[in-house]
Amino acid sequence: MDRSSLSRSRRFAPAVALAAAAALTLAGCSSSSGGKKSEESADGASAGKATTPRMTIALVTHQSPGDTFWDIVRKGAQAAAAKDNVKLVYSADPSAANQANLVQNAIDQKVDGIAITLAKPDALKDVVAKAKKAGIPVVGLNSGVSEWQKLGLMEFFGQDETVAGEALGKRLNEEGAKSAVCVIQEQGNIGLTQRCDGVKKTFTGKLQTLNVNGTDMPSVKSTITAKLSQDKSIDYVVALGAPFALTATQSVTDAGSKAKVATFDLNKDLTGAISKGTIQFAVDQQPYLQGYLAIDSLWLYKNNGNYMGGGEQPVLTGPAFVDKSNVETVAQYAAKGTR
């Protein structure tokens, strides 16, 4: 039997081929446009460094892996931590029970402050109480604008998803839209549902919702195409995330529809689409600001006893509209992945 020698030669073949390929490609097929070379070297915002004693802050979110939005929140938190001489401990889990465990983990580490998102407030109630008992200040960000005070959090930074949806609905009225479809990329996500509900509240036209499979872009594309050809009266597609808005523009073309596209949240490709006019506008809740303020507020509290929002009102970071009129300013920061 020569099975072993067969599998051995097969094992080395890819490695040899890879090396050959690397040599070959590096030798002579550079791209003359685009690519890393054309990308400007960009530094994040920096404002010197505080001389206050080193402190540790935990940021515990309900991020699911690989989400562009949460990446920006984290970058904001890191920028504040670098400035404030803070050691940032970041952890995340979309499951509420696991998120509660991560908060407990932070308490056990005896951190100096905790910032959390309240996607499922009830699951975090007990662990927040434990943190307070241990004398650790807790602030909230992003989700839980109606719950943070009930749980006894010190401050809150974020946008009310319903309020953001309402703002988008009003904007649709101004744009003269008659029939819109709200595209939900994750069935059952409360924040996404609240956005669509918000739009429904203020939009005077007809609003439908559409569920798509967010982990498979070709599927997202065909489903939006299907919806646009099923209902030809739709004149606005409202996406709830930047990558899905970009895909929606392709569906509009495929379906031969005249619908325009608007979205929640930003990324750098999306700012390009806004300046080209393929996407009309985006509602930005400024995730960088949420991460930044959450960390900075805990530093201020520890070093100067300050409360942002006076401990009574949430600090709103959105909704801010990005459209053709202001996209150029925002685009330079989006290119760095911080807007």
Place this chain on the structure above:
Amino acid sequence: MGMTQHAEPAVTTPPAPGPSKVKDGRTSERPLALRLLARPDVGVFLGAVAVWVFFLIAAPPVREGSAMANILYQSSTIGIMALPVALLMIGGEFDLSAGVAVITSALTASMFAFQLTLNVWAGIFVALLVSLAIGFLNGWLVVKTGLPSFLITLGTFLILQGVNLAVTKLVTGNVATDDISNMDGFDQAKKVFANSFEVAGVQIKITIVYWLVFAALATWVLLRTKYGNWIFAVGGNKDSARAVGVPVNFTKISLFMLVGFAAWFVGMHNLFSFNTVQSGEGVGQELIYISAAVIGGCLLTGGAGSAIGPVFGAFMFGMVQQGIVYANWNPDWFKAFLGVMLLGAVMINLWVSRTATRR
């Protein structure tokens, strides 16, 4: 009984007869129609037709050519992956990493070309090597350890999911890749992997053509080549296959690499249709590919199945998923509808083959 074979027109038959043409005296007594129905791919064919007719009635827009093109496009991106997944399943193995492997390939091609500012074809080529290597690793681990492929590929599924995210973040500083649409070779690659052309005023996506060509190729390999026999043999009984001289390890490893190849192909389609790739995509897709293969008549235990069955299985997925939207049903029920329709189709499939095999 007294019925004759030529009573049934042969045009309804899918291309190939079963692996064995030897009559054992019992089946020759049964009419052709029943013998055809006993084949799993005929059952799924009828299931697919039933679903199609159902939506033709329930959803008027489905009657238009452009809607059919859209449904077939959705089916094709599932179907191209369902084919090698089905062959692998016939060969007695299982690949849970197939969904995220598609994204791994797309991320590799995009980042390699972008970071080194190379022609995108360099990235495409490297991604192919990476995808084949992942397939090889899966297969090699399975044959070397003898552990169930469920466990091995569950491991690689988790590894790839983590690597997709961590490496993308490390390399690009973000969790999605950079836009490569203005780089050299992009337009050319888009023509190969993500083109569309017009037939009678309807835009047809090129993946549909690839899907059908790959399906024909897989059918031919499975039924007309020695390699096809090996696949059935290693899936049926590994030890007896080895005893009669079938290269079991080679067959299994190559099947995993075939899944790698398809993952590369679909990954390239994703990259060149959408210009950027998010690192968190692809999770859950493996179950859709496996479902399409199982609905298409591939047994989870290996040794039986076809390449044409998964074509109808994938079609059924595309048809149901888009049909629900064309029918304008309440979107909250979307997943439930999908599940009910698929269960229904599988039941028809099962009922047809049971009725047909009962004497």
